[in-house]
Amino acid sequence: MSYVDPSTGQHYSLTEARWRADNGHYLNLAPGPGLARADIDASRRSVWRYAKALRVDAAHAVSMGEGGTPLVDRQWRGVPVLYKLEFMMPTGSFKDRGTTVMVSYLRSRGIEHVLEDSSGNAGASLAAYAAAADMRCRILVPETASYPKIAQIAAAGAAVVTIKGSRQDVAEAALRQSSEIFYASHNWQPFFVEGFKTLAYELWEQLGFAAPDNLVVPLGYGSNVVGADVGFAELVRRGEIARRPRIFGVQAARCAPYAAAFQAGGEHLVPLRLAEQPVACRRLARAGVQAPLERVHHRPQRRPAQGVGGGQVA
Numbered sequence: 001m002s003y004v005d006p007s008t009g010q011h012y013s014l015t016e017a018r019w020r021a022d023n024g025h026y027l028n029l030a031p032g033p034g035l036a037r038a039d040i041d042a043s044r045r046s047v048w049r050y051a052k053a054l055r056v057d058a059a060h061a062v063s064m065g066e067g068g069t070p071l072v073d074r075q076w077r078g079v080p081v082l083y084k085l086e087f088m089m090p091t092g093s094f095k096d097r098g099t100t101v102m103v104s105y106l107r108s109r110g111i112e113h114v115l116e117d118s119s120g121n122a123g124a125s126l127a128a129y130a131a132a133a134d135m136r137c138r139i140l141v142p143e144t145a146s147y148p149k150i151a152q153i154a155a156a157g158a159a160v161v162t163i164k165g166s167r168q169d170v171a172e173a174a175l176r177q178s179s180e181i182f183y184a185s186h187n188w189q190p191f192f193v194e195g196f197k198t199l200a201y202e203l204w205e206q207l208g209f210a211a212p213d214n215l216v217v218p219l220g221y222g223s224n225v226v227g228a229d230v231g232f233a234e235l236v237r238r239g240e241i242a243r244r245p246r247i248f249g250v251q252a253a254r255c256a257p258y259a260a261a262f263q264a265g266g267e268h269l270v271p272l273r274l275a276e277q278p279v280a281c282r283r284l285a286r287a288g289v290q291a292p293l294e295r296v297h298h299r300p301q302r303r304p305a306q307g308v309g310g311g312q313v314a
């Protein structure tokens with residue numbers, strides 16, 4: 001069990017909590033054991049029923065009952081669709097799937113103070129789980145963040161610091177402060193994505209141990225998209241399903257750099273529509289954000305052998 005830097009292949013032990021490689025590149029977790037039906041701990045009603053596949057000892061689980069969200073059968077424009085109600089989580093957002101696993105890992109490594117930048121949901125989630133784990137927490141938010149989200153973060157006992165400027169300015173402030181406090185970033189720390197594998201496991205279990213044909217997922221930085229993809233890939237590896245679903249990442253039209261890059265067939269973020277986006281995208285690229293792009297990029301025409309399919313839509 002280790003972290004791996006995909007740019008060099010270098011492995012790092014999981015014993016020391018880290019959020020990036022020594023050369024600044026993002027880290028993945030090396031492929032894990034995956035999950036088989038018999039591995040499910042049916043006595044647990046949370047993402048921890050899949051603990052066998054998560055690289056954290058369940059004895060360290062900081063859990064508030066996250067996961068097990070309803071799958072509701074409805075129609076959308078005359079087409080049958082299953083809606084996964086991911087807002088039905090302890091803090092009201094899907095982020096809790098990743099946060100419970102990341103915080104459990106960090107606490108098991110002795111981390112006592114965490115830092116995060118967020119426009120709202122990720123910060124609210126981390127603040128709540130840090131409180132549950134008895135950790136101190138500092139969340140940086142843009143000064144334009146919604147007041148109810150700021151109140152939610154503060155109510156959990158975290159220190160909320162508002163930062164002037166764009167969302168990217170907030171991320172850069174967090175990078176600067178990461179030398180003082182452990183940077184428990186939902187966009188960098190790989191155990192956050194590890195938690196999102198449970199979206200795949202849960203859908204598979206709810207569908208009677210079958211994969212959906214298509215999965216439509218909101219896409220910002222990609223933790224949901226990447227986590228679901230890794231989870232389904234593990235189920236394929238264990239022989240539980242024959243193939244991964246096609247995954248469609250959906251971005252807001254006014255901020256859709258991945259969708260633009262995908263449509264352009266490129267590997268770099270492409271600015272779209274908003275006047276400030278060229279600057280924001282150059283900054284994102286400098287901060288290493290082109291990295292997740294490789295991870296979320298599914299191009300059925302160019303990688304048919306992977307049998308993935310899917311796409312990105314703004």
Ligand SMILES: Cc1ncc(COP(=O)(O)O)c(C=O)c1O
Pocket residue numbers: 093121122218219220221222223224225
């Ligand atoms: C409601 C909502 N949808 C989508 C996203 C994007 O998620 P991700 O960055 O994991 O792709 C976020 C997080 O920023 C969010 O809060």
